[in-house]
Amino acid sequence: xxxxxxKLQYKVKIKNPNPKMAKYIIxxxxxPDGELAASLRYLSQRYHMPIPEAKAVLNDxxxxxxxxxxxxxxxxxxxxxxxxxxEIKEADAGGYFADHDRxxxxxxxxxxxxxxxxxxxxxxxxxDLHEDLAAExxxxxxxxxxxxxxxxxxxxxxxxxxxxxxxxHFQRFGEVLExxxxxxxxxxxx
Amino acid sequence: xxxxxxxxxxxxxIEFMTVExxxxxxxxxxxxxxxxxxxxxxxxxxxLKAQYERQxxxxxxxxxxxxxxxxxxxxxxxxxxxxDHWMExxxxxxx
Numbered sequence: 001x002x003x004x005x006x007k008l009q010y011k012v013k014i015k016n017p018n019p020k021m022a023k024y025i026i027x028x029x030x031x032p033d034g035e036l037a038a039s040l041r042y043l044s045q046r047y048h049m050p051i052p053e054a055k056a057v058l059n060d061x062x063x064x065x066x067x068x069x070x071x072x073x074x075x076x077x078x079x080x081x082x083x084x085x086x087e088i089k090e091a092d093a094g095g096y097f098a099d100h101d102r103x104x105x106x107x108x109x110x111x112x113x114x115x116x117x118x119x120x121x122x123x124x125x126x127x128d129l130h131e132d133l134a135a136e137x138x139x140x141x142x143x144x145x146x147x148x149x150x151x152x153x154x155x156x157x158x159x160x161x162x163x164x165x166x167x168x169h170f171q172r173f174g175e176v177l178e179x180x181x182x183x184x185x186x187x188x189x190x
Numbered sequence: 191x192x193x194x195x196x197x198x199x200x201x202x203x204i205e206f207m208t209v210e211x212x213x214x215x216x217x218x219x220x221x222x223x224x225x226x227x228x229x230x231x232x233x234x235x236x237x238l239k240a241q242y243e244r245q246x247x248x249x250x251x252x253x254x255x256x257x258x259x260x261x262x263x264x265x266x267x268x269x270x271x272x273x274d275h276w277m278e279x280x281x282x283x284x285x
Contacts, residue, residue, distance in 0.1 A: 003250050007198060008270045009205075056216040064209060074271035168213065175217040 002063070009067040010161045014078040014154040020091035022079035023109050024149050028162070029072045030106025030114035033138040039065035041119040041135060045128045051183050054125065054176045058132075061169050068162055073104045075158060080104075126184070129177040136170040194246055201238050201249075207231040 028034045042062030049055045080102035088097045095111060106114035122128050143163035150156050211228040218224060239249055247263035248255035257263055 001252075003252055003254050005250050006247075006264075006270055007201070007249060009209075010202065011199070012271070053217050053219065057213065060213055060216055064213075070270070077271050168210070172213050172217055179217065 002066075008071055008074060009064070010071060010158055012071055012074040012078065012158050014075060014152070016152060016154070017081060017083040017087065018079045018091075018152065018155070019083045019088045019093040019097075021150060021152070021155055022076045022083075023091065023093045023096060024146055025072060025079065025109075025155075025159075026076050026096075026105075026107060027109045028139070028142060028146070029069065029076060029104065031108040031112075031142075032118040033135065033142045034106075034114075034118075035065050035069035035072055035139075036106055036114060037118040038062075038135060038139065039069060040116065041121070042132065044119070044121040045132070048121075048123050048128070049125055049180070051179060053179050054129075057172050057176045061172065064165070064169075068165065071158055071162065075155065076104045077102075079155070125180050126177070129173060129180060132173045133170060133177065136166045136173060140166040140170070194242075197238065197242050197245075201235065201242060204231055204235045204238060208235055 030036055039062050042058045042065065046055050046058035046062065049058055083091075083102065085097070088094060096105075099105070099111070120128070120131055122131075140163055143159055143166065147156055147159050147163065150159060208228060208231045211224055211231065215221065215224055215228060239255075243249055243255055244258055247259070247266050248257060251264050
């Protein structure tokens with residue numbers, strides 16, 4: 001089971017509303033390389049991992065991604081909170097506002113709602129781990145794009161933290177892939 | 191920065207160490223140095239969390255932390271997504 005901890009993994013404290021930035025960042029909440037997709041991907045794939053190290057890494061990174069999902073949601077919440085409808089119109093976020101007001105909804109920046117079609121759970125650990133390595137790189141690239149779009153240090157700081165976590169996860173998945181390959185090869189020969 | 195924020199930041203910093211070491215140990219389960227560090231930081235984290243929870247209410251629920259007080263403190267605001275924003279300048283927020 002999961003236990004909720006009533007705190008964010010890393011501080012999110014955005015003082016100035018910015019609906020334009022909210023519209024950009026929402027993709028890491030409900031987009032193809034976002035935190036929800038990451039979490040569901042790993043937590044679904046873990047059942048078919050053949051060795052304990054692989055089960056543990058998918059379980060634990062899948063769990064950490066849920067904490068990131070909450071951080072990104074908090075960023076969108078704070079960026080939309082207090083924004084006037086005039087500011088929302090100017091930020092070209094009127095389409096989002098019409099459907100969701102200032103609420104947090106899992107979708108891409110262009111309004112495509114979240115879908116499990118973003119992820120795969122193949123039952124083949126080698127295929128799944130390669131997807132996971134790619135997913136971490138795609139998420140890293142998305143965070144780098146978001147950092148380029150941001151100018152508020154309150155926004156850039158948590159984005160940098162999240163970007164860095166993708167790098168660490170990639171490292172761990174690489175180690176797991178190596179161990180799983182070793183394990184599968186040893187089974188073939190003996 | 192107020193006392194509550196300070197304590198929360200300390201908890202985050204130590205917990206970050208435990209998360210990092212946890213993921214590392216998942217793929218290096220026999221690294222004795224990492225095991226020792228994991229236990230050391232976990233001990234520190236437990237102490238800090240207990241201190242936070244005595245003053246500001248439980249950090250987790252479903253039987254993982256005691257409710258210390260005469261009402262159900264879990265529902266006390268602020269929630270994490272509001273917390274940092276709301277606590278600006280609240281020096282006397284201690285409950």
